[in-house]
Amino acid sequence: MSTIYDKDLPRNPANFVPLTPLSLLRRTRDVYPERLAIIYGDRRYQWRETYERCTRLADALRKRGVGKSDTVAVLAANLPEIYEAHFGVPMAGGVLNAINFRLDAGTVRFILEHGEARVFLVDKEFGALAKEALAGMTHPPLVIGIEDATCNSGEVVGDLTYEALLAEGNPDADWSLPDDEWDAIALNYTSGTTGNPKGVVYHHRGAYLNAVSNALTWDMGESPVYLWTLPMFHCNGWCFPWTLAVNAGTSVCLRQVREDAVFGAMAAHRVTHFCGAPVVLNTLLSAPDALKRSVQHAVNVMTAGAAPPAAVIEGIEAMGMSVTHVYGLTETYGPVTLCAWQDERWGQLSAAHQADFKARQGVRGQMLEGLLVADPETLEPVAQDGETMGEVFMRGNNVMKGYLKNATATEQAFAGGWFHSGDLAVWHPDGYIQIKDRSKDIIISGGENISSIEIEDVLYRHPKVMEAAVVARSDAKWGETPCAFVALRPGVEASVEEIVDHCRANLARFKVPKHVVFGELPKTSTGKVQKFLLRQQAESH
Numbered sequence: 001m002s003t004i005y006d007k008d009l010p011r012n013p014a015n016f017v018p019l020t021p022l023s024l025l026r027r028t029r030d031v032y033p034e035r036l037a038i039i040y041g042d043r044r045y046q047w048r049e050t051y052e053r054c055t056r057l058a059d060a061l062r063k064r065g066v067g068k069s070d071t072v073a074v075l076a077a078n079l080p081e082i083y084e085a086h087f088g089v090p091m092a093g094g095v096l097n098a099i100n101f102r103l104d105a106g107t108v109r110f111i112l113e114h115g116e117a118r119v120f121l122v123d124k125e126f127g128a129l130a131k132e133a134l135a136g137m138t139h140p141p142l143v144i145g146i147e148d149a150t151c152n153s154g155e156v157v158g159d160l161t162y163e164a165l166l167a168e169g170n171p172d173a174d175w176s177l178p179d180d181e182w183d184a185i186a187l188n189y190t191s192g193t194t195g196n197p198k199g200v201v202y203h204h205r206g207a208y209l210n211a212v213s214n215a216l217t218w219d220m221g222e223s224p225v226y227l228w229t230l231p232m233f234h235c236n237g238w239c240f241p242w243t244l245a246v247n248a249g250t251s252v253c254l255r256q257v258r259e260d261a262v263f264g265a266m267a268a269h270r271v272t273h274f275c276g277a278p279v280v281l282n283t284l285l286s287a288p289d290a291l292k293r294s295v296q297h298a299v300n301v302m303t304a305g306a307a308p309p310a311a312v313i314e315g316i317e318a319m320g321m322s323v324t325h326v327y328g329l330t331e332t333y334g335p336v337t338l339c340a341w342q343d344e345r346w347g348q349l350s351a352a353h354q355a356d357f358k359a360r361q362g363v364r365g366q367m368l369e370g371l372l373v374a375d376p377e378t379l380e381p382v383a384q385d386g387e388t389m390g391e392v393f394m395r396g397n398n399v400m401k402g403y404l405k406n407a408t409a410t411e412q413a414f415a416g417g418w419f420h421s422g423d424l425a426v427w428h429p430d431g432y433i434q435i436k437d438r439s440k441d442i443i444i445s446g447g448e449n450i451s452s453i454e455i456e457d458v459l460y461r462h463p464k465v466m467e468a469a470v471v472a473r474s475d476a477k478w479g480e481t482p483c484a485f486v487a488l489r490p491g492v493e494a495s496v497e498e499i500v501d502h503c504r505a506n507l508a509r510f511k512v513p514k515h516v517v518f519g520e521l522p523k524t525s526t527g528k529v530q531k532f533l534l535r536q537q538a539e540s541h
Contacts, residue, residue, distance in 0.1 A: 025050075029050075040079060056166040056167075057084055057089070064168075066089075071117045074097070077231075082232050107196075124155065125154040144160060186201075198404075206398045209398050213336075216366050217365050217366065252271060271299060279467070300322050324339070337364055367397065372393040455470045485516075
């Protein structure tokens with residue numbers, strides 16, 4: 001029904017512009033053209049130069065036939081080129097598909113074919129992988145090789161190089177914002193551990209809002225110096241390529257996440273912020289003390305990707321770094337909740353107790369409309385008692401458009417008007433959520449639900465334990481019992497009895513692992529522990 005506030009008050013170019021992170025790039029170019037945008041080895045680009053390179057890329061892609069909603073794939077480490085693609089590809093009207101370079105050739109081929117890639121940007125290091133993936137494709141994309149003088153392995157493949165492609169583009173070429181903020185900006189594929197991965201589609205509006213949300217959530221301020229330890233292929237680097245255009249930040253790019261390279265970059269460039277999964281934080285914790293001492297300034301850490309053990313958070317903060325714990329999925333553009341710190345409540349607690357609070361996934365971020373822990377069938381919210389488990393549901397503008405070419409999976413994911421995460425959590429009386437497990441990972445022993453994450457958290461507190469994972473193992477009496485897989489710190493030994501006694505001292509008796517297996521933990525291409533393999537191993541022991 002029309003009202004007095006609708007009559008003669010239509011949308012027009014003066015009062016309505018589609019939300020897109022592309023606007024952020026143009027503003028930063030205009031306001032801070034001389035500020036440093038990218039550092040990689042000896043290469044330095046100011047924001048003016050980065051804008052011009054992105055514009056060249058967009059113009060060159062258009063001249064090569066890329067138009068609205070055409071997919072441009074990229075297989076690259078955290079290089080300036082993949083950063084530029086986050087802007088240049090959508091400036092051409094295309095959709096960026098950043099591919100996990102740890103995948104096998106068959107999966108890369110599936111992604112290229114399923115996403116109908118028109119152009120494929122390939123980092124020299126992964127040239128052989130790209131060639132194998134392209135072999136046998138009926139309609140292979142145009143391949144562009146990314147050269148890197150600092151990389152001593154691999155081969156440059158393609159019809160021309162990235163710099164040659166840029167030379168085809170005009171740095172002053174016109175480009176347009178999307179016609180509709182609902183237009184696709186990026187395509188990301190899930191890990192696909194039980195079949196072909198699903199293609200998650202992002203829109204311009206969601207990318208814009210999550211980029212701004214990151215800056216607010218982390219209180220990043222103007223001109224942060226951000227270290228790229230998080231892969232830009234992972235949920236588009238949790239939208240941080242676009243965030244750094246919000247606040248005119250500097251990207252410090254790293255090809256490899258090694259402890260010496262990370263600490264060296266932090267010290268050399270006075271890095272203020274970096275993101276990393278718990279496995280990355282654990283690597284830094286295990287670094288030699290000399291490397292740790294090389295960083296003498298304040299550093300902010302954002303962690304997600306798996307539920308971080310409180311002991312890891314406590315250890316990182318003991319190094320003088322401040323940890324912000326966030327949570328999200330590929331389907332939510334990366335992080336959409338955060339453990340918002342409340343100093344008036346928790347500031348006087350011990351470091352260990354503070355870490356316990358920071359290990360919770362927290363509350364919805366500024367741009368997420370709704371967060372719910374509820375019964376997965378009825379969507380009835382669970383009691384906020386910190387004990388009753390339910391599934392985590394989200395809704396808002398930073399939830400995906402859906403799964404590419406998969407209407408059934410999309411419909412299931414959005415049943416009831418909420419996005420179904422598949423993660424099980426409790427809701428605390430203060431409104432903060434805490435993930436207890438994936439629905440498929442919960443252990444049911446004698447009718448009792450046991451959280452594998454709770455047991456893992458205890459295991460991580462043992463000084464000899466570097467990594468731990470817990471899965472269900474079939475049991476004739478109890479149905480299932482916990483089986484712990486433990487990777488010890490280098491140079492130490494521990495017995496099964498020692499690990500079990502530690503668990504008995506910190507867990508209810510029925511939660512104590514009945515079996516302990518020592519050895520390296522199998523991981524996915526994104527560093528997550530492959531629990532389905534551990535379940536197979538548990539059954540064979």
